[in-house]
Amino acid sequence: MIRLTINGTVREVDVEPDTPLLWVIREQIGLTGTKYGCGVAACGACTVHIDGQPVRSCSLPVSEVKANQKITTIEGLSPDLTHPIQKAWLELDVPQCGYCQSGQIMAAAALLKEKPKPTDAEIAEAMSNICRCGTYNRIKAAIKRAAGIPA
Amino acid sequence: MSNAFETNRRSFLAGTVASTAGFTLGFHIPGIDSAAAQGQTPELNAWVVVKPDDTVVIRVARVEMGQGTLTGLAQLVAEELECDWKKVTTDYPTPGENLKRNRVWGNYQTAGSRGIRDSQDYVRKGGATARAMLIQAAANQWGVPVSECYTWKGVVRHRPTNRELRYGQLAEAAAKLTPPADVPLKDPKNWTIAGKSLPRLDTKSKLDGSQIYSIDHKMPGMMLAAVKICPYFDGKLKSYDASKITSMKGVKKVVKVDDTTVAVIADTWWRAKSAIDQMPIEWDKGPHAKLSSDDVTKMLVEGLSADQAFIGNQAGDAKTALASAAKVVEATYAVPHQHHATMEPMNATVVWTPEKCEVWTATQNAESALATAATAAGLPIEKCDVYRLNLGGGFGRRTAHDFVRQAVLIAKEMPGVPVKMIWSREEDMTHGYYHPVTMAKLRGALDKDGNLVGLHMRISGQSILSTINPAGLQNGRDPATFQGLNPSGTEGVFGYGVPNLLIDHAMRNPPVRPGFWRGVNNNQNAFYLESFIDELAAAAGQDPLEFRRKMMKNHPKHLAVLNAVADRVGWSKPPAPGIYRGLAQHMGYGSYVAACAEVSVNAKKEVTIHRIVAATNCGHAVNPQQIAAQIEGSFAYGLTAGLLGEITVKDGRIVEENFDTYPILKMDQMPAVESIVIPTNDFWGGVGEPTIFVATPAVFNAIAAATGKRIRKLPLGDQLAKA
CATH class of the missing domain: 3.30.365.10 (Aldehyde oxidase/xanthine dehydrogenase, molybdopterin binding domain)
Known part of the structure; x- marks a missing residue:
């Protein structure tokens, strides 16, 4: 059994140690907000936080996560859509199909935690997640709004 | 609509979702919301159910896949229904229910930018009919003439006495009435819900992981x-x-x-x-174990000069005009296969x-x-x-x-x-229905004054219909090949007056299955034509905007969007030093679109796209902020193909298997996009695709202006550095 702390709850899962964290989150824990996009850490749809750091969970074996590390998924970002990133996303109606947005939001939340007033270049560097619908400009605007940076 | 499997499904889903979850915006379980699950609340008609608590369930036959169609269609129904928008929720009736009810919801296909424009009339009628029945029910209850009643935000009022009844109080009685025929629809000038930049109905659930894909x-x-x-x-x-x-x-x-x-x-x-x-x-x-992209190219190159070709558009005598021209300009272009690469496999x-x-x-x-x-x-x-x-x-x-x-x-x-x-991403990427591979050879005849007097556009390459729907071929000809190049119609008209014109297609079908890839054949047709128009303008020594304008007198709607982007970008004044501009226009899926790109190219031959100005006239604009979102996003989709992506073939199979070898445009390459939505309110055009068409040609025309180097093959990749 592997012990994980996900969204503040300790969970025990019976999986092969090389199972990617993404699939443990989706299949054993049952939280499906974190998405499968590529399986090779190229698209970012699977982004979660581990101790506040953004991690592409599709390429991280679950055995590499320690029981005391705090895993946060999109479901645990805020209890009621009150994270500043979620509020800004809602105000600007960012998502289109929405499939990549969990990963985008998690990447953006981690960025603002590290750099509360990111420059455009810092936003572009941190936000390397793929959005096939092309919501990038609204994502950038929403990050700035959440950071209190004038548009 | 009650049936056995409806009940079964509810019973097993009941364990996983709260019993009211189906009625909450953003937590939508198909089937749960259907009429059978809505207790005893009868429908007013196929499109509208009003529940006792005034919740309005609007049924949506087309599907939401990002383009805002769900919200737009709900806006159209709610507009005619005059309900309270805050109480609107939506439901997808199943195709099985549609069949049982003699296809009361019509066509379910959501493609070709048709989600709204092809169903707007009957969904609006659904809302208007339901409203008429609610008014009649109120008038009956009060014993007053219908003409003394009016509706506003989900309430029927009796004007002389100020009495009112909520839709939720009236729905059961209204559902028993005979639906009136030929209820008039509102003049779009009077819209208060449709035509407005309302927030999407499905956003919240896409922010906390609760949306179920x-x-x-x-x-x-x-x-x-x-x-x-x-x-x-x-x-x-x-x-x-x-x-x-x-x-x-x-x-x-x-x-x-x-x-x-x-x-x-x-x-x-x-x-x-x-x-x-x-x-x-x-x-x-x-049988194709040795096939490579080079073999595919050879097939297409042969088609560029083949005798047999299907004609898409013809006027005058292009061949004679070319033979007698003061100057002939010729160029050959190529567009490779592309993969849809939906984020969800x-x-x-x-x-x-x-x-x-x-x-x-x-x-x-x-x-x-x-x-x-x-x-x-x-x-x-x-x-x-x-x-x-x-x-x-x-x-x-x-x-x-x-x-x-x-x-x-x-x-x-x-x-x-x-x-x-x-499917794994690898299975998904290697078993697509790829954007068709084509090439085109264009030959233009200029007279001594630099006017385009003859044009032959030979397309060679893959036909989508020949694989996907051979019944759609017309004596072997694939009419969809000529999207945006047609002589007439409401879907995609060639926007230039050229007295001697021939546009034809030599069909060459390699065994890589083609499909409808957002924008479809408009994408390469606009790239070929709009690149070549710029090449002709350069050969004629003319400004590319003026060169186009001269030929667009009979196409005022094409011209209007082109003028709109030129005005916004300030075409009449030179750009800042180091910045170069490119234009493109096209008509497809019923809408008129144009774009201007501003780019710079540095010493390392790296392209930066500083600004895109893009305009669309989609006729009626149901939700302008969502149309703007589609315009913005279409440049990410279009420029991924223009700058980065290419599906290639080696040893009888697709080479690219994932995003590491099939790159997608990301935020660091995403240009600023200024969108101009200029509906003329006299037709219904599409929104989800059209601005894709002009993304690549506008940028490539700007690159040619910046470098003098004409890129004729997609994607751009490192062609500039290698040149």
């Missing part, structure tokens, strides 16, 4: 399947050795799906995928028994998915149904249902057990 669907006792499909074009599954993996943890069954595909069913998808990755499989490489969940077959999936055409499922299930269509779940992108890929067929065939091997089949 097809890949997220869960059922008690569900098994998961991973597949390997023969990677060789027209190849087959030769053999596999299941004994190597059957003892792996969680593996339940190894299934030969059909001649090309093998599946592993396990208790989780990761275990199924891990097992199938380790299973020895041999493929029969089939293809998947479907199926429960099959000898009596019925149920499918949960993400589809752009649930009726087509149902037909596919019934055939694969070996059951009458009435014994099958498809429940629509949200799409993690469609872009045309989910108009084809090869994955539904596979999922049904797999589920048949475990009767009564829900089986969810998910």
Whole structure:
């Protein structure tokens, strides 16, 4: 059994140690907000936080996560859509199909935690997640709004 | 609409969602919201159910895949219904219900930028008819003439006495009335819900992980399947050795799906995928085992000068005009295969028994998915149904249902057990319905004053219909090849007056299956034509805007969007030093679009796109901020193909398997996009695709202005650095 702390709850899962964290989150824990996009850490749809750091969970074996590390998924970002990133996303109606947005939001939340007033270049560097619908400009605007940076 | 499997589904879903969840915006379980599950509340008509608490359920036949169609269609119904927008929720009726009710919801296909424009009239009529019935019910209750009553935000008021009744209080009586015929629709000038930049109905659930996409669907006792499909074009599954993996943890069954595909069913998808990755499989490489992209190019090059070609547009005598021209300009262009690369890979969940077959999936055409499922299930269509779940992108890929067929065939091997089949990204990318590969040779005749007096545009390459829908061919000719190049019609008209014109197509079909890729044939047609118009303007020594304008006198709507972007960008004044501009215009899916790109190219030949100004006239603008979102996004989609992406063929199979080799445009390359929505309110055009057409030609024209180097082959890649 592997012990994980996900969204503040300790969970025990019976999986092969090389199972990617993404699939443990989706299949054993049952939280499906974190998405499968590529399986090779190229698209970012699977982004979660581990101790506040953004991690592409599709390429991280679950055995590499320690029981005391705090895993946060999109479901645990805020209890009621009150994270500043979620509020800004809602105000600007960012998502289109929405499939990549969990990963985008998690990447953006981690960025603002590290750099509360990111420059455009810092936003572009941190936000390397793929959005096939092309919501990038609204994502950038929403990050700035959440950071209190004038548009 | 009550039926056995409706009840069954509710009972097993009841354990996983709160009983009211289906009625809460953003937590939508298809089937749960359907009338059968709405207690005793009767529908006013197929499109509208009003519940006693005034919640308005608007039924949506087309599907939401990112373009805002769901919200737009609800706006149109709510506008005519004059309900309280805050109380609107939506529901997807199943295609099975549609069949049972003599297709009361019409066409389910959501493609060709048709979600709103092809159904706006009957959905608005649904709202207007329901409103008339609610007013009649109130008038009956009060014993007053209908003419003394009016509606506002979900309430009927009696003007002389100020009495009022809420829609929720009237719905049951109204539902018993005979629907009036020919209820007039509102003049769009008077719209208060439609035509407004309202927030989307589905945003909240996309911010906290609660939106359920097809890949997220869960059922008690569900098994998961991973597949390997023969990677060789027209190849087959030769053999596999299941004994190597059957003892792996969680593996339940190894299934030969059909001649090309093998599946592993396990208790989780990761275990199924891990097992199938380790299973020895041999493929029969089939008849094209040596095919490469070079071979495909050779086929197309031969077509550029072939005698036989299908004609798409013809006026005067282009060949004679070219023979007698003061100056002839010639250029050859090429566009490779592209993959849809929806972020959510293809998947479907199926429960099959000898009596019925149920499918949960993400589809752009649930009726087509149902037909596919019934055939694969070996059951009458009435014994099958498809429940629509949200799409993690469609872009045309989910108009084809090869994955539904596979999922049904797999589920048949475990009767009564829900089986969810998910394609890996690698299976998804190597089994697409690719944007067709084409080339074009354009020859233009300029007279001594630099006027374009003759044009021959020869397209050579793949026909989508010849593979996807041969019945749509016209004596062998694929009319869709000429999107945006047609002499007349309402869909996509060639926007220039050229006295001697020939546009023809030499069909050359390599064995890489083509499909409808967002924008479809408009994409390459606009790239070929608009690049060449700039080349002609340069050869004539004329400004590319003025050169176009001269030829657009008879195409005022094409011209108006072009002028709009030129005005906004300030075309009449030179750009800042180091910045260069490019223009493009095109008409497709009923809408008129144009763009201007501003780029710079540095010493390392790296292109920066500083600014895009793009305009659309889509006739009626149902939700302007969502149209702006589509315009913005279309540049990410279009420029991914223009700058980065290419599907290639080697040794009889697709080379690119994932995003590491098939790059997608990301934020660091995304240009600023200024959108101009200028509806003329006299037609209904599409929104989800059209501005894609002008993305690449505007940028490539700007690159040519900046460098003097004309890039005639997509994608740009490192062609500038190599030049």
